[in-house]
Amino acid sequence: MQGGYEDLIIVGINQVGFKGRRSKEMDNQVQSRGQKELQEQVINAHLCVGCGACAYLCPYQVIYKDQTIVLHDCDLAEGRCYAFCPRTSTDYDAIRKALFDEEDLTLELGPIKGFYIVRAAGEVNRANAQHGGTVSALMALALEEGLIDAAIVAEGEDNFLHHGIAVTEPIDIKKRGKSKFIVSPTVAEFNKIAAGDAKKIGVVATPCQAQAFAKMRMKPIAGKESHIDKLQLVIGLFCGWALSWRKFTDLLRRSTSLESITGMDKPPGTQTVEIFTTNGTIILPVDDINTCIREACHYCIDSTAEFSDISVGSARLPESWEETKTWNQVIVRSERGQTLLELARSKNVLEFRDVPEGNFDELKKAAVEKKKGAIERLREKSGQPNDLIYLDENDPVIKKIMG
Amino acid sequence: MSKLIDENEGAQYLYMGNEAIARGALEAGISLASGYPGTPSSEIIENLAKVAGERNLYVEWSTNEKVAMEVAAAASFAQLRSLCVMKQNGVNVASDFLLHLAGSGTRGGMVLVTCDDPGALSSVNEGESRHFFRMVEVPLLEPGDFQEAKDMTKWAFELSEELRSLVAVRSVTRMSHASGNVKIGKLPSTDKQAEFRYSGFILDPMEGIVGSAPVAFRHAEQQEKIKKVREIFEDCPFNTYEGPEKPDLLVITSSACTLYSREAINLLGLQDRVGLLKIGTTWPLPPRLLTKYLSLTDRILIVEEVLPFLEDNVKIIAAEQAKAIGVKTFYGKNNGTIPTAGEMNPDHVVAAFCKILNIEYVTMSSEYEQRAQLLGFTLVPNREQTFCPGCPHRASFWSIHNALQLDNRKGFVCGDIGCYTMAMLPTGFSTLKTVHSMGSGTGIASGFGKLGPFGMDQPVLSVCGDSTFYHAAMPALVNAVHHKSNIIMIVLDNSGTAMTGFQPHPGLAVSAMGDEVPAIDVAKICEAVGARVEVRDPFNLKETPDTLLELMEDQEGAKVLILRQKCALSPERKAKKYFEMQVDEERCIGEECGCNRLCTRILRCPGLFWDKEKKTARIDEVLCAGCGVCSYICPEEAIIRKEVA
Known part of the structure; x- marks a missing residue:
């Protein structure tokens, strides 16, 4: 391990006894948990994150323009749509303990095996990437080394949306590294692609998508094939929020044509967002952008993709932004993640540098802030101090944050 | 040869009401018929179109009812007889022209046939055309049986020429679409000459210009026609009375309700107690005739469909003649004896008789009703209104x-x-x-x-x-x-x-x-x-x-x-299937699929059904129209389509 982890609070003791409590109660009530409940509790309640976990499992739910669409009513009492959704009530603590080493669990940032500042080796490999190019480098490496045989990555479309595509050649990964701040329906694409020939699939996932994959890995509905065992690698992305396609594109259209936009970024410490276009950079006030944030993002407690194998975000360094933005911070969370990172080190795919003092604390602080804010807003939404809608108030992480 | 143009005068045919109306128009010697399709009126124009060649007619389906009436009016202006046909909604559409035509008057006999649809069996409203004719001051006739449907239509043309006014004939679904025996009359020669004259004195009804202005003059002229027709209606053979000289109850009715009323009288054996005044000339009502029959008794029941049109008009006469006929008790729509919505039937009339005359008669025993309901819920398959297979x-x-x-x-x-x-x-x-x-x-x-x-x-x-x-x-x-x-x-x-x-x-x-x-x-x-x-x-x-x-x-x-895309039933399609459809029973994994029977539960084409034993979807080869649409929706691609050569 690198850098200052001394003050990490390790979860794993004193938190026994509640695992699965909420689920058991619900089981006893023989509650319907299908499309109708998904619509009532998630979609109509503006909790839908557009991850696509409920989509393409059946003909009823699809993703269209970053939104979950129910095409027709389904009257089945139990559905994978409900079971896989990261915003239906979930015992995330049980999932953490089932999928990760308990000694790695932290309250603020999920499981941690290591924390690093890295970037893709060689400037050329960073050229098409958002920041340090780490995600693309790792995914390409996983393909090269046969850890996976297909990677699902976001592919941009003309209309500013993107869809996931399955990539089998490392070279194709590196073409697709820019963020546009609109969710890609990665889990939906997994549902489609996993039904095909690929055997070992890697995905790049936002925190909510990683949560969905984690729920799917728990196989909540016996006997229903979901191909989840094909999922061999989840590279998580740090995430503050995602934008609503319609609101955001309406905003952008006022300044430029969607076709001219090549990328965007939010420089830290400023109240602006930079939109890179073929005609130069457009600066938009962050307040304008904030009006476009998906409502569901306000109820998210995860900023670092805690349920992934390895999480990647932009670095925060004392150096200039020009330098800083060529680096990533990385949290290794699982054995698989660790294996991949060590492989990247030995193959010189990534460059490593020292983690500056206080860097990790800053990340933790930011993560706690997001959790606090989300919990507060969930309480407001439910109107009950102890009703966090989809979260379990007895989850030790939640308990800690709620004080 | 079509029975519609049989020249064997006095022969008897089973005619649908709409055929009887068409025959009446042919016997009147029409040259032109126009209309817009609408249930229950469509068969009149369809039948006339079939014999257009033999009878030297021009028949068209016009773009809409207003245009249809204008087209028919032109023939009248050119001194030909013309028929215009529409369903009740059509009169709404045509009503602007209708008002102006009433004002301008007609030349050759012109009759508007409107087929109303009480109970809205094939409509999205229960609209009434009768009120229009009082509103625009045009005479209205209503046949009470199938013979009358023919005879009255023919007479309407004569009346139209006598008055130089449009005459309306109103039918209803049960008159237009039911059938009865009709004794046919003579078909006139088909040799007609059209000419539109406009060079005479400007106000001359046959030689001047045709229009509703000068309004006050024309309107007064039109009202003279109504006075005249009221006199004609006093002696009209389509107004009939059957029953005792001093009945306990007088029924005043018209149209198909005549049949319901007669059936109810016979059912309850009330021939000696109830009199039936059947009105064929619904507007304007002949006051002397009404006065005569209203004098027979103190209790009056008015049987008609939907709104109280006849009832209101009878009450006006009763009020005007109160001194002569005395105070009456009226039963009908206004006092709730007869329903104001939905179709009439003999049971409604029976119920009215029972109430007024204190008779006990149960049209349907509650035990029977309960059993019928129970069996209905358990045995009768749930059938919903649905698009045809392959629609x-x-x-x-x-x-x-x-x-x-x-x-x-x-x-x-x-x-x-x-x-x-x-x-x-x-x-x-x-x-x-x-x-x-x-x-x-x-x-x-x-x-x-x-x-x-x-x-x-x-x-x-x-x-x-x-x-x-x-x-x-x-x-x-x-x-x-x-x-x-x-x-x-x-x-x-x-x-x-x-x-x-x-x-x-x-x-x-x-x-x-x-x-x-x-x-x-x-x-x-x-x-x-x-x-x-x-x-x-x-x-x-x-x-x-x-x-x-x-x-x-x-x-x-x-x-x-x-x-x-052509309608699946279109004559042009000739029932040709584009595709032979088949469900691959291996691929259709039924309840295991997660599709929750999208094809038979949501798409619900009658050509597809769920085989409860095999637990797969299947094609009903008889019903399937071979459109191929269901093959798009199956997530397992189990519905296979094979192009028909």
Whole structure:
């Protein structure tokens, strides 16, 4: 391990006894948990994150323009749509303990095996990437080394949306590294692609998508094939929020044509967002952008993709932004993640540098802030101090944050 | 030879009411008949069109009822006899011209036949045409049986020429569509000469100009005609009385209600207690005749359908003659003895008799009713109104519904009148959110499309059929384009006036009489108006919703999407299947699939059914029309289509 982890609070003791409590109660009530409940509790309640976990499992739910669409009513009492959704009530603590080493669990940032500042080796490999190019480098490496045989990555479309595509050649990964701040329906694409020939699939996932994959890995509905065992690698992305396609594109259209936009970024410490276009950079006030944030993002407690194998975000360094933005911070969370990172080190795919003092604390602080804010807003939404809608108030992480 | 043009005078035929009316018009020697299709009226024009050659007629299905009446009026102005036919809604459409025609008067005998639909068996309203004729001051006749349907129609032409006024004959569904024996009369010669004269004195009814001005003069003239016809009606053989000299109760009725009333009298054996005054000349009522029969007794029951039209008019006479006839007790609509909504039937009349005369008679025992209900719920299969197998509308609304769901801005469709009105129901995925009169869907949409400044950002769509497009939707489209109303008008073009039986319309290259005529292209009209126009095949469930989604993103004014595919029942299709359909029973994994029977539960084409034993979907080879649409929707691709050579 690198850098200052001394003050990490390790979860794993004193938190026994509640695992699965909420689920058991619900089981006893023989509650319907299908499309109708998904619509009532998630979609109509503006909790839908557009991850696509409920989509393409059946003909009823699809993703269209970053939104979950129910095409027709389904009257089945139990559905994978409900079971896989990261915003239906979930015992995330049980999932953490089932999928990760308990000694790695932290309250603020999920499981941690290591924390690093890295970037893709060689400037050329960073050229098409958002920041340090780490995600693309790792995914390409996983393909090269046969850890996976297909990677699902976001592919941009003309209309500013993107869809996931399955990539089998490392070279194709590196073409697709820019963020546009609109969710890609990665889990939906997994549902489609996993039904095909690929055997070992890697995905790049936002925190909510990683949560969905984690729920799917728990196989909540016996006997229903979901191909989840094909999922061999989840590279998580740090995430503050995602934008609503319609609101955001309406905003952008006022300044430029969607076709001219090549990328965007939010420089830290400023109240602006930079939109890179073929005609130069457009600066938009962050307040304008904030009006476009998906409502569901306000109820998210995860900023670092805690349920992934390895999480990647932009670095925060004392150096200039020009330098800083060529680096990533990385949290290794699982054995698989660790294996991949060590492989990247030995193959010189990534460059490593020292983690500056206080860097990790800053990340933790930011993560706690997001959790606090989300919990507060969930309480407001439910109107009950102890009703966090989809979260379990007895989850030790939640308990800690709620004080 | 058609029984409609049999020259064997005195022969008796079983005629449908509408055939009897057509025969009456032929015996009157009409030269022209026009109309717009609408149940229950359509068979009159259809039958006349069939004999147009033999009887030297010109018959047309006009673009709408107003035009139909104008076309028929022209023949009258040229001194020919002409018939105009429509259902009740049509009178609403034609009413503007109707008012002016009443004012201008007619020359050759002209009769308007309106077929009303009490109980709305084939309508979306229970509208009444009778009130129009009082309102515009035109005589109204109502046949009470099938012989009268013929005889009265013929007489109406004579009356029209005597008065130089339009005469209306009103039928109802049970008169138009039921059949009875009719003794036929003589068919006149078919040799007629048309000439429109206008060079005489300006106010001359036969030689001057035809118009409703000078209004005060013409209106007074028209009212003289009404006075005259009232006198004629006093001795009219279509007003009959049957029953005792001093009945306990007098029934005053007209139209099909005559049959119900007579049946109720016979059923209860009331021939000696109840008198039946059957009125054939419903407006204006002959006051002396009414006074005579109102004097017979103190209790009066008026039996008629829907609104109290006859009742109101009888009461006016009773009030005016109160001194002579004394105080009466009236039973009917106003005091709740007779229902004011829905069709009449003999049971309603029986119930009225029982109430008024204190008779105990149970038309249906409660035990029988309960058992019938129980068996109904348990044994009778649940049948819903549904599009036919292979109906293009099912495919169209599948795509429209899905596109609206995908767009996800609470878009909606304003409906219109046609088979596709059923898209209010699950068979059309409950897609329509407004339904009114013909053409109204696009008119309403045109208004919705201008509500953006008030915060309405829901996509606005409308649908109309091809016949409806020409009938009344064109002005609405022009309005929408002209005012940059942001709507999508979807023309469901199934190549015919399908709902009423494939009558030709201006989009087709054939006329009612089977002649070749120029077809007028919907797409070209829309383009000429200035709308963006797309044409798709609704059976393509991929392209259609994609096009709609793209059109919904286009915020620039009115767009038109024409979904063109022949009706599955269309005579042109000749029941030809495009595809042989089959369910691969290996691939259809039934309950295991997770599709929750999308094909038989949601798409619900009658050509598909769920085999409860095999637990797979199956094709009903007899019902399946081979459209191929269901093959698009199966997630396991288990529904296979094979092109028919």
